[in-house]
Amino acid sequence: MRILITGATGYIGLSIIRRISDTHEPVAMVRESSRTELLPPNIETVEGDITDIESLRGAFEGVDAVAHLAGVNPGSKNSTQVVSEVDEDTFTAVNVEGTRNIVNAATEANVSSLVYTSTTNAHPDVPYDYESMYVDTKRRGGEIVSESSLDYTIVHPTYVMGPYDYRLKRYNEFRLAAANAILIPPLYTPGRINIVHVDTLADSIIHYLEEPTRNRHLVSGRNIDRRTYTRQLASLSDRHSFVFPLPFHKILLPFIVRLVDAIGLANVSVESLALEEHTATVPEIHEERAPVKRKSWKQAVTDTYRWYQDVRLL
Numbered sequence: 001m002r003i004l005i006t007g008a009t010g011y012i013g014l015s016i017i018r019r020i021s022d023t024h025e026p027v028a029m030v031r032e033s034s035r036t037e038l039l040p041p042n043i044e045t046v047e048g049d050i051t052d053i054e055s056l057r058g059a060f061e062g063v064d065a066v067a068h069l070a071g072v073n074p075g076s077k078n079s080t081q082v083v084s085e086v087d088e089d090t091f092t093a094v095n096v097e098g099t100r101n102i103v104n105a106a107t108e109a110n111v112s113s114l115v116y117t118s119t120t121n122a123h124p125d126v127p128y129d130y131e132s133m134y135v136d137t138k139r140r141g142g143e144i145v146s147e148s149s150l151d152y153t154i155v156h157p158t159y160v161m162g163p164y165d166y167r168l169k170r171y172n173e174f175r176l177a178a179a180n181a182i183l184i185p186p187l188y189t190p191g192r193i194n195i196v197h198v199d200t201l202a203d204s205i206i207h208y209l210e211e212p213t214r215n216r217h218l219v220s221g222r223n224i225d226r227r228t229y230t231r232q233l234a235s236l237s238d239r240h241s242f243v244f245p246l247p248f249h250k251i252l253l254p255f256i257v258r259l260v261d262a263i264g265l266a267n268v269s270v271e272s273l274a275l276e277e278h279t280a281t282v283p284e285i286h287e288e289r290a291p292v293k294r295k296s297w298k299q300a301v302t303d304t305y306r307w308y309q310d311v312r313l314l
């Protein structure tokens with residue numbers, strides 16, 4: 001199949017491209033500003049900005065299926081802006097209207113399958129009791145996809161980890177573990193986290209491109225507590241890390257974090273901690289979900305660590 005990948009230069013897109021190249025014909029959608037040097041050699045590229053429907057016209061020629069990953073998401077820096085600077089209009093333009101443009105162009109081009117990558121908390125079975133422009137706009141993007149006449153699949157991954165994190169989304173956590181930190185906030189809280197290996201997610205997306213379901217699917221690991229996660233992180237470093245308990249107390253935590261920040265032990269934003277108590281956890285019946293063979297969360301943590309070492313960031 002000739003498969004158009006939007007967001008091809010992003011964390012998940014790069015993994016899909018690497019895993020799809022032998023079996024399918026990938027076409028990477030890029031922008032002028034995209035770091036195309038990150039793509040494997042000889043990958044066909046096509047220019048397009050999902051917020052500009054005119055720029056998408058040529059991109060769908062001969063395309064059988066679309067993996068739609070382009071979007072703005074927290075903790076990420078794309079080729080044009082740092083996400084903390086992204087306002088509501090941009091979230092809407094990219095995650096909602098951009099998705100509408102992709103759905104319209106795919107419908108016009110008669111593609112046989114489209115996979116949209118949403119997020120954990122936009123899944124109807126996952127509790128969502130805080131305000132987030134990101135989750136709201138991913139939900140609205142998903143509604144556009146599910147109301148279309150396309151043979152679609154919507155995947156809802158949990159916390160993605162693994163190699164090719166060129167945008168350094170997970171770097172802070174690993175940097176602290178490797179630096180013999182005496183404290184690893186905000187990881188050591190009573191909360192839980194659900195990690196999925198980026199390869200498992202990439203393989204799941206490829207599976208659903210081949211076999212669309214017209215449905216939504218969580219792609220998840222096990223919910224693990226942060227103590228277990230932090231100890232695993234610390235065990236990867238040759239040095240001895242002291243893991244110091246950081247209480248998760250909604251009122252006290254911001255003060256503790258400011259103090260930690262002030263003495264230079266970690267670069268943590270209080271805002272990011274508001275969502276840290278339970279990161280991408282799912283109801284028990286949705287744990288360990290994927291339509292393909294899954295890699296474990298420990299493998300995801302180890303592979304992320306090794307990749308940072310390979311690119312000499314650790």
Ligand SMILES: NC(=O)c1ccc[n+]([C@@H]2O[C@H](COP(=O)([O-])OP(=O)(O)OC[C@H]3O[C@@H](n4cnc5c(N)ncnc54)[C@H](OP(=O)(O)O)[C@@H]3O)[C@@H](O)[C@H]2O)c1
Binds near residue numbers: 007048
């Ligand atoms: N990573 C996770 O843990 C996670 C978890 C759940 C869901 N997701 C979802 O999965 C999708 C992919 O995530 P990711 O982590 O791979 O993203 P990412 O690393 O932040 O990459 C975003 C990609 O979108 C492209 N893009 C942004 N705005 C665009 C526009 N206007 N036109 C065309 N391309 C545009 C970027 O291109 P440039 O290279 O030009 O910037 C980049 O290729 C996202 O939609 C996200 O919501 C991610």
